Amino acid sequence: MEMLEKIRKAYTEYVLENGKQPTSVFQFAKKLKIAEADFYNHYTSFDAIEADIWLAFFTDAKTTVEADETYQGYSVREKLLAFYYTWIELLKAQRSFVVYSFGRLKDQSKGKGIRSLTPKVPILNPFKDEFFDYARDLLAEGRESKEVEPRPFVTDRYPDALWGQTLYLLDFWIRDVSKNFEKTDSAIEKSVNTAFDLIGRSPLDTLFDFAKFMYQNK
Structure with missing residues (x-):
């Protein structure tokens, strides 16, 4: 080590x-x-070092939040919020490197947007793989707590959506020039709340259940 x-x-x-x-x-x-x-x-290779650094940012944040006893009692929404806040705090300590590396990765993606960074830029793949495992665990917990609504053909895409959100927040933080990165804190809160409003139960799900009930009992 x-x-x-x-x-x-x-x-x-x-x-x-x-x-x-x-x-x-x-x-x-x-x-x-x-x-x-x-x-x-x-x-x-040197790219392997960089991939390991990105992975370490994630694992350190995950280890930190999971070591907090209060984290275990959080809702799934609160757990993801806690992870993002902790992750960004850890990134701040090496902001210069993050700005350099992420800028280089974006250049390699040839202007196709942050969602194109993986798998075309494999440096982020170890981080992505571990994040997907974390996201799947959270989503499974959310289904048990009824915070996440399972939907045919859509549920399997939820981890991809959370990964896209992660890249968005990273890009937002790098471009953030507000005092103490206050806008990033707002972006985290708003994006996570929006995500769980979308993947949680909505009036449309209630309407679908009612329509299904009517069809089965006509």
């Missing part, structure tokens, strides 16, 4: 000082005073 942190820290410092990735693993390892083989024992 110590070597992993050493490599990640050196990589982060390099890209922030130079505005680009190192040109050679050999030179990077030499400057770090480790053997090139030691680098490859942990990472296959």
Whole structure:
């Protein structure tokens, strides 16, 4: 773990000082005073380091909220809010790197929008995979608590919608110039509340149930 942190820290410092990735693993390892083989024992490329950093942002936020006893008593909506607030707080500590990396990833997506970042930009895929597992667990809990309404052909797309929301909030925070990123806090609250208003039970679901009842008992 110590070597992993050493490599990640050196990589982060390099890209922030130079505005680009190192040109050679050999030179990077030499400057770090480790053997090139030691680098490859942990990472296959510089992109692999960056992917690991993005994944760490997520896992650290998830571990932090789940360690809070009050979190366990939250509704699913409140749990997702707590995760996003914690995640953004952790990102603030490395904002310069996040701005650099996310900007680079957006450039690679060739202006096709933030939703195109994965899978065309695989650096975010480990983060995405873990987030999907987290989202599926939350949604399953939400179905049990009746906060999430299962709908044919739509329910399976809920994790994709939450992932899109995550990328939107990340992009919003990077562009946010408000004091203490207050607008990002509002964006988190409004986007999560809107999402759960949409995936929760609505008057249309009640109407559908009534129509189904009428059809079955005509």
